[in-house]
Amino acid sequence: MILMVAITVILAAVIGTFVLGLGDQVGDTAPQASFSFDFDNSQYDLTVTHESGDAIDNARLSVAGDALNGTQTTTPWTTTVSAGTPVTLEVKDTLSGGETVRVVWTSESGSNSATLQKWTYNG
Numbered sequence: 693m694i695l696m697v698a699i700t701v702i703l704a705a706v707i708g709t710f711v712l713g714l715g716d717q718v719g720d721t722a723p724q725a726s727f728s729f730d731f732d733n734s735q736y737d738l739t740v741t742h743e744s745g746d747a748i749d750n751a752r753l754s755v756a757g758d759a760l761n762g763t764q765t766t767t768p769w770t771t772t773v774s775a776g777t778p779v780t781l782e783v784k785d786t787l788s789g790g791e792t793v794r795v796v797w798t799s800e801s802g803s804n805s806a807t808l809q810k811w812t813y814n815g
Contacts, residue, residue: 720799722806723748725773727795729811731783736761738781738793738811747774752797759783759791759813789815 725745731738740755742748750769758764761782768779781793791813798805 720804727809736783736785738783741778742773754796757793759793787813
């Protein structure tokens with residue numbers, strides 16, 4: 693009888709967790725990935741390359757920052773982003789130092805986001 697009560701309590705706790713929405717957050721953890729940045733000062737191009745780590749759905753990734761020319765937030769990748777996948781961004785030709793570009797991941801539900809890597813122009 694005690695065993696049946698214990699199993700019922702454990703089952704109720706697990707079901708309650710998912711009913712309250714806590715179970716949805718389990719899949720909302722940021723992927724582990726490393727990105728490199730290569731800035732071409734003569735062309736004002738910044739190449740961002742996924743160096744290693746988890747493959748990431750391109751719809752979950754964006755770049756943002758005050759160093760970008762034009763749109764401050766964009767999703768430049770057109771395919772799944774995995775090791776070796778580069779993208780070239782156009783940056784402002786008036787950089788003075790301190791401007792940044794961030795690679796940002798957003799969960800499918802949109803409730804979580806994380807900066808995976810950040811580049812700062814140092815002049």
